[in-house]
Amino acid sequence: MLNRIHQCVPLRFPVKPLILSPLSSLIFTKPSVSAAKIAEDDLTTDTSLSKPRDAVSEILTGLQILGPSKLLRGHWFRTVVPSLSLAQIDQIIHSLRLENADYALLFFDLLKNEYGFRHSRASTFVIAHVFAGKRRLKDLRSVLQQMLQDEGSGSAPSLCELLWNSFKDWDSNGVVWDMLAFAYSRFEMVHDALFVLAKMKDLNVRASILTYNSLLYNLRHTDIMWDVYNAIKASGIPQSEYTNSIFIDGLCKQSLIQEAVAxxxxxEGKESRPCVVSFNTLISGFCKMGFVDVAKSFFCMMFKHGLLPDAYSYNTLIHGLCVAGSMEEALDFMNDMEEHGVEPDVVTFNILAKGFRLLGLMSGAWKIIHKMLHNGLNPDILTYTILICGYCLTGNVEEGFKLREEMLSRGFHLNITSYSVLLSSLCKSGRVNEALSLLCEMETIGLKPDLVTYSTLIHGLCKQGEVQRGIELYKQMCSKGIHPNSFPHSAILLGLLEKGTTLEARMYFDTLAKSGLMEDIVLYNIMIDRYAKLGKIGEAVQLYKQIIEKGIAPSIVTVNSLIYGFCKTRKLAEAGRWLDAIGAYGLEPSSVTYTTLMNAFCEEGNIHAMFELLQEMESRAVEPTHVTYTVVIKGLCKQWKLLKAVQLLEDMYAKGLYPDEMTYNTIIQCFCKAQNLKKAFQLHNEMLLHNIQPSPVTYNVLINGVCVYGDLKDADRLFSSLLDQDIRLTKVAYTTLIKAHSAKGDVDKAVFLFGQMVEKGFEISIEIIVPSLIDCAKGV
DNA sequence: TTAGGGTTAG
Incomplete structure (x- = not known):
């Protein structure tokens, strides 16, 4: 905040009303004695002349004699200034404007810039009129914006009153009115801007198209956009080519895409024919709604209108294609761009690099960066952030931190987003305390963590079970004036579901729902999914009804969770009905929808129904994922069609789908049950070859297989070798082996393993010990 | 026109 001189420096003289001598005679007659004295005083330190009563005339005279730079920077002036009252300063500015407007500007700027003075509204308007008269519109805008920053929203009525009462007859008054409306609009104080416009209409002052465009832009998310557009048409002022583009953008933003096209x-064919920007807006609108093909057709249509796509057109379309995962086509458009003489810029390369990053193809992202360097462009902060994000998401946090070092060495400063990426990956790897230190680092270097940063950390804490700390951080965030949205609440809700009881979580959820602030489907989805997982389908459906009553649109996740709940409670017919009804809600079934149902049929042993769903899925162009394939493999295993299952595993690789440890566990377990331990171990080796980390479940399955269908000594050897390799084993691995030895009556070995288990700190339950003792007794 | 945060399936 600017310091106000009058708040800091007490007045040395009482303020008296000023009686100004005719200024013209002071300035344009021969130098007065006192002015000559000022010149002397500049060399001495005597300030006896600096009585405020005379200050105005002294300053004016001084300006005439000494010239502005000598006077305004001189000692006398510096000593006098702090003792001037607001009214005196207003008067000086007023008078200076009449005699020499440049001096008024100089005086105004000097007080503001060097003395941190906050000028009155009246002085600001005087200066605004000087700028308007000189057509220095940028300065005019700047001076008004500074005033509005201090005045804040809701200040329009009083400012309009002042502008009307004291300045109505001034030259360039209309320009000032227009800029005032524009400045309000630029600060997104739209109600004030509308107030000024309404006043202007009453006073018959015309607004410029720039002001209208700015207001149209700020209101493009709302219905009022139409009123502004109609006002533009009614005013008869010529539209600029941006007016229609902004209007089209507004229609797209309000999801009125058909209206936008119309x-x-x-x-077309009218005075303001569609321009490149209008097309770009539509291309962007369609891409954001996921209709990249339609966006492409508009891109092509530009040529038909004799328009050439610019870098924005290409980048927008390439972005749409990247989000849709169509990297090949995106690259084609980049080549097309070059062929049409539009040079791909840093934005183009960043978009493409992110496209590859989204697909987890970091090598592709690097190729793009190399091309970027080859084209003579340098990576910017966004490029680095995309790369850091790519590494962090694949769990390679260290590589992310190395890139941060490189960024710093190249003189880039990390911003909030770059920090948040690092924070997020630390949280995802469970290194929440390191993430919290990074938060401190951010604050130390003067970066203010935002809602995303806090939400990420709150999520990290809650996921680790530290819900209380998460809530404390949430409070800290609110105390800093950061207004929460549903993200931090979803983190806390998930934390409560994980750590506390469902009832506790539900109470939190109900408080949010009652507050009326949380209308976010994700919060409902979290709660519904929990009920579905618990088999409490009644509660889940109840919440679903609440969503509909509130007019909130369910998402495909909502329906998928409900379908899961019906499957869990073995109401497959009901689950099927929900699948059929999805279209009625304007939703499309996803691979999760089908996979959930397919798995349920598989569990029921109805493999035929499972394959029927797979067919339906393919016919509706819903791509099966590696999870879908895992379910199908499980189905084939149930039918003992092992060769087909292995074939499907190979098909997955051919299709570019990567099996994970669960896919392998499924098929390995099947080969174990078929007593084909050789193939089971072969598949385990294949996992390692494909860089898939076997999970503890993989080893449980293998140990169990060897115990049941192989030689117990081999099982012991396998077990020891895993321990030697420091491979993480669970309680199940120990109990499997203990049970096997107990069943064979080898009490010593069983007791030895039991001791090892206790030593490792595993909890021992009665369910493990009693059956083993019974087995041992039988053996003896 | 480009970078960061939350929910679902095996």
């Missing part, structure tokens, strides 16, 4: 068509 509007574009309407403008």
């Amino acid at each position: 509007f574009l068509r309407e403008t």
Whole structure:
């Protein structure tokens, strides 16, 4: 905040009303004695002349004699200034404007910039009129914006009153009115801007198209956009080519995409024909809604209108293609760009690099960066952030930190986003305390963590079970004036579900729902999913009804969780009905929808129904994922069609789908049950070859297989070798082996393993010990 | 027009 001189420096003289001598005679007659004295005083330190009563005339005279730079920077002036009252300063500015507007500007700027003075509204308007008269519109805007920053929203009525009462007859008054409306609009104080516009209409002052465009832009998310557009048409002022583009953008933002297209068509052949920006807006709108093909057709249509796509057109479309995962086509458009003489820029390369990053293809992202360097472009902070994010998401946090070092060595400063990426990956790897230190580092270097940063950390803490600390951080965030959205609440809700009881979580959820602030489907989805997982389908459906009553649109996740709940409670027919009804909600079934149902049929042993669903899925162009394939492999295993299962595993690789440890566990277990331990171990080796980390479950399955169908000594050897390799084993691995030895009556070995288990700190339950003792007794 | 945060299936 600017210091106000009058708040800091007490007045040395009482403020008296000023009686100004005719200024012209002071300035344009021969130098007065006192002015000559000022010149002397500049060399001495005597300030006896600096009585405020005379200050105005002294300053004016001084300006005439000494010239502005000598006077305004001189000692006398510096001593006098702090003792001037607001009213005196207003008067000086007023008078200076009449005699020499440049001096008024100089005086105004000097007080503001060197003395941190906050000028009155009246002085600001005087200066605004000087700028308007000189057509220095940027300065005019700047001076008004500074005033509005201090005045804040809701200040329009009083400012309009002042502008009307004291300045209505001034030259360039209309320009000031227009800029005032524009400045309000630029600060997103739209109600104030609308107030000024309404006043202007009453006073018959015309607004410029720039002001209208700015307001149209700020209101493009709302219905009021139409009123502004109609006002533009009614005013008869010529539209700029941006007016229609902003209007089209607004229609797209309000999801009125059909209306946007119709509007574009309407403008064809009229005075304001569609321009490149209008097309770009539509391309962006369609891409954001996921209709990249339609976006492409508009891209092509530009040529038909004799328009050439610019870098924005290409980048927008390439972005849409990248988000849709169509990297090949995105690259084609980059080549097309070059062929049409539009040079791909840093934005193009960043978009493409992110496209590859989204697909987890970091090598592709690097190729793009190399091309970027080859084209003579340098990576910017976004490029680095995309790369850091890519590494962090694949769990390679260290590589992310190395890139941060490189960034710093190249003189980039990490911003909030770059920090948040690092924080997020630390949280995901469970290194929440390190993430919290990074938060401190951010604050130390003066970066203010935002909602995303806090939400990430709250999520990290809650996921680790530290819900209380998460809630404390949430409070800290609110105390800093950061207004929460549903993200931090979802983190806390998940934490409560994980750590506390469902009832506790439900109470938190109900408080959020009652507050009326949380209308986010994700919060409902979290709660519904928990009920579904618990088999409490009644509660889940109840919440679903609440969503509909509130007019909140369910998402495919909502329906998928409900379908899961019906499957869990073995109401497959009901689950099937929900699948059939998905279209009625304007939703599309996803691979999760089908996989959930397919798994349920598989569990029921109805493999035929499972394959029927797979067919339906493919016919509806829903791509099966590696999870879908895992379910199908499980189904084939149930039918003992092991060769087909192995074939499907190979098909997955051919299709570019990567099996994970669960896929292998499924098929390995099947070969164990078929007593084909050789193939089971072969598959285990294949996992390692493909860099898939076997999970403790993999080893449980293998140990159990060897115990049941092989030689117990081999099982012991396998077990020891795993321990030697420091491979993480669970309680199940120990109990499997203990049970096997107990069953064979080898009490010593069983007791030895039991001791090892206790030593490792595993909890021992009665369910493990009693059956083993019974087995041992039988053996003896 | 480009970078960061939350929910679902095996």
